[in-house]
Amino acid sequence: MDDPSLPTDLNDIAPWIERSLARGASDPRSAFHWLTLTSVDGTGRPQARTVVLREFCSSTNELVIFTDRRSTKVADVEREPRTGLHVYDARKRVQLRLEGSSQLETCGERWERAWARAKQGTLLDYGREPGPGTPIDTPTSGEMATIDSVDTFTVLIFTLQKADYLHLGREQHRRAQVNFTLEGSSATWLVP
Ligand SMILES: Cc1cc2nc3c(=O)[nH]c(=O)nc-3n(C[C@H](O)[C@H](O)[C@H](O)COP(=O)(O)O)c2cc1C
Numbered sequence: 001m002d003d004p005s006l007p008t009d010l011n012d013i014a015p016w017i018e019r020s021l022a023r024g025a026s027d028p029r030s031a032f033h034w035l036t037l038t039s040v041d042g043t044g045r046p047q048a049r050t051v052v053l054r055e056f057c058s059s060t061n062e063l064v065i066f067t068d069r070r071s072t073k074v075a076d077v078e079r080e081p082r083t084g085l086h087v088y089d090a091r092k093r094v095q096l097r098l099e100g101s102s103q104l105e106t107c108g109e110r111w112e113r114a115w116a117r118a119k120q121g122t123l124l125d126y127g128r129e130p131g132p133g134t135p136i137d138t139p140t141s142g143e144m145a146t147i148d149s150v151d152t153f154t155v156l157i158f159t160l161q162k163a164d165y166l167h168l169g170r171e172q173h174r175r176a177q178v179n180f181t182l183e184g185s186s187a188t189w190l191v192p
Contacts, residue, residue: 002169003092014178014185017096017163021056021063024087031089032096037065037158038084039076039102047076048086051156054114061100061160061180066118069106069154070131077102077156085158097164105155114155126153166192 007016024032037051055064063085067073077083085098105111118126130136131152163178173192178185 002167002171006092006094006167006169008174010176010187010189013165013176013187014163014180017165017178018056018058020089020096021053022058024053025056025064031091032087034087035063035065036086037073037156038086039073040080040082041072041076042079047072049073054117060182063098063100063158063160064110064114065156065158066114066126067154067156068126068132069104069152070133072133073156074104074154077104083158093168093170095164095166095168097166098158098160099162099164100158100160102156102158105157106153110157111153111155115150115153118153119150164190168192 007013020030020032024030024035027033033053035051035053036048038046038048041047051065051067053063054066056062057064081101081103083100083102085100086096088095160180163180164175165178166175167173175190175192176187177190178187
């Protein structure tokens with residue numbers, strides 16, 4: 001039987017996506033905690049990597065991700081803010097493909113809040129030396145970051161504009177496209 005918590009009414013899809021992202025931000029057991037962020041590099045090649053969803057704000061449609069200023073994805077986003085996020089929840093048999101625009105913050109109120117959280121934990125990953133992607137002779141995580149990693153800690157804000165929801169149900173498949181704006185959302189069914 002299909003998961004009864006999944007939406008069957010078109011109007012319930014946007015709220016379901018919002019609830020799933022909110023839960024993903026706070027619960028590492030949720031599939032929505034681990035997202036694949038896609039970008040395009042300087043040669044036009046698509047790039048994808050796993051990132052952790054740290055926060056979701058349903059009033060602004062913003063997803064918050066922590067990263068390192070020196071990483072390739074930051075250069076990608078600076079060049080081309082149009083980015084994507086992907087997640088597949090195998091238990092629920094739901095795929096979400098999100099389209100949006102990313103911006104980077106290295107100061108300001110939201111950055112301060114994120115940094116206060118990051119420096120408490122293992123998240124100091126974002127300031128190790130040398131920086132991510134540097135070629136090395138032997139495998140190492142690099143030198144543990146210090147408080148100075150404040151210089152490299154970066155908050156990536158992804159503003160959600162469009163979601164493609166696909167549920168490969170046992171009884172029925174359902175696919176919908178949802179557009180998100182500050183005024184609200186609108187949805188339409190699509191052929192899966
Ligand atoms: C489970 C998991 C979670 C990760 N979370 C993050 C993250 O939240 N932020 C981040 O910058 N990189 C994260 N990474 C590392 C990225 O996937 C990637 O390897 C790294 O950021 C370099 O990517 P880039 O060269 O495309 O910028 C994570 C990797 C894994 C396997």
